[in-house]
Amino acid sequence: MSAAAFALPSALEAREPPEARGIARDAVRLMVAARSDGTLAHRRFTDLPDVLGPGDVLVVNTSATLPAAVDAHRPGGAAVQVRFATAAPHLPPPWWVVEVRTAGGAARLRSVRASERLALPGGASAELVAPYASGSRLWLARLDLGTEAGGGLPAYLARHGAPIRYPYVPRAWPLSDYQTAFATDPGSAEMPSAGRPFTPELIARLVARGVRFAPVTLHTGVSSPERHEPPYLEAYAVGAAAARLVNAARGWGGRIVAVGTTAVRALETVAAPDGTVVQGAGWTGLVLGRERGLRAVDGLITGWHEPHATHLQLLEAVAGAALLDASYRAALERGYLWHEFGDSHLVLP
Structure with missing residues (x-):
């Protein structure tokens, strides 16, 4: 099986928010994949403070979802x-x-x-x-x-307007179910869903653990279940404070973990070949994959992506082909849930 070519059973499509399934936002499942030794660990998102350490930086997207x-x-x-x-x-x-x-x-x-x-x-x-x-x-x-x-x-x-939803979500949910804890700047057609499992309580635990947060913004466009085109131009902003924090963390040996492919795209747009990040804003058409690997980002928190999705090329740049294939094979075998209301995947170096 290839991570880019697999059959997604309809039973693994998350059809409602986890809260409607009787679990908290931050209690969704979390697969932790380590590139250093190829291991996979099956945990809950609430375990994140046990997986990250002092000096690590989470790069989070502050874009809020529009009822588009x-x-x-x-x-x-x-x-x-x-x-x-x-x-x-x-x-x-x-x-x-x-x-x-x-x-x-x-x-x-x-x-x-x-x-x-x-x-x-x-x-x-x-x-x-x-x-x-x-x-x-x-x-x-x-x-x-x-x-x-x-x-x-x-x-x-x-x-x-109303939030965008696809046929795998059979009923409407309020806009609040499509917002993340970091949402401050309205502009995304669809939720930057990798950040959805974070709750104020979990963020407080991470801060107490010594994990830092670097806010960036990238306003997402519409996804395409019918065709997986390369990304279109999207508006982004990386502020001076976020750039300084990322650069400092690289200096002290902290890991830069992006929350979502949107955060990766924003940060990598302003990253020099040596990984140094500068302040910037505008429109990005950056495509990440084998040809243009990652410069500033070490790890990634993301959801589970559809077969042949272009996001999988970015994931391969983070995880490598073998670990990515192993992760998707395990996710299918163990019944992880896909899409914006589904489970999470953390790739670490």
């Missing part, structure tokens, strides 16, 4: 769902990148065409101008929020 799915109608009246992926890179409002799906969001709608104007709630509209980035899934759209323009798109979505 909005019901809309095509010119003929047919119901659709519009998913707001990201602000259009390098273009001012009212330009936005969107995905158009069938009513309820179950599948991508392939019949939309350029110049279609979709009617949004509250008298707003979105004109589809052109396919985005030479693709066929996302569209560059011109928004007109009309009388609801006050506060911009985040305020509009707060009134009319």
Whole structure:
């Protein structure tokens, strides 16, 4: 079995938050994979302070999840769902990148065409101008929020939107279930889910253990269960304090552990070949894998990714092919749960 090519049984798709399954956020399962000796340990996320040590640094994403799915109608009246992926890179409002799906969001709608104007709630509209980035899934759209323009798109979505969910999650859950403990800066179309198991109590235990936190921001776009394209441009920011902390930790021998592939992407965007990190902000199109390995990040906390997902290339850069394959084989055999409400995977050097 390859970590990039396996069959995911539907029984291993997490269909609801762990709290709805009767366990706490931080009680999900945690597989700890050590690259140094190839061992796998099966624990709970609450065990994290026992696995990390004084001087280690967790790089966390402060992006908050937007209620980015909005019901809309095509010119003929047919119901659709519009998913707001990201602000259009390098273009001012009212330009936005969107995905158009069938009513309820179950599948991508392939019949939309350029110049279609979709009617949004509250008298707003979105004109589809052109396919985005030479693709066929996302569209560059011109928004007109009309009388609801006050506060911009985040305020509009707060009134009319709902969290994005895929068919493996059969019922709606409140936006609070899609936020992490670090969420302070609204901007992600989908939750940076690797950070979901952290609770204030667990964070306090980690701080008491001597683990430091380096906040960065990367606003995620929409994922694609149908096609696993390389990442699109995403907005990121790495502040001076986070850069200084990461550089200092490398000097004192601490491990830099990113919480999620989003945190990896943000930090590696501003990492020099020798691993030194500098302050930076903008748009990143960085693709990490065999050709461009990791410079600043030593370890990674993440969820379990779908077969052929491009995130697996990044994971291979962290874990190596053999350990990654062993981890995914063990996760399937032991019934770990996939997706944003599922279990966790920690890779350490």
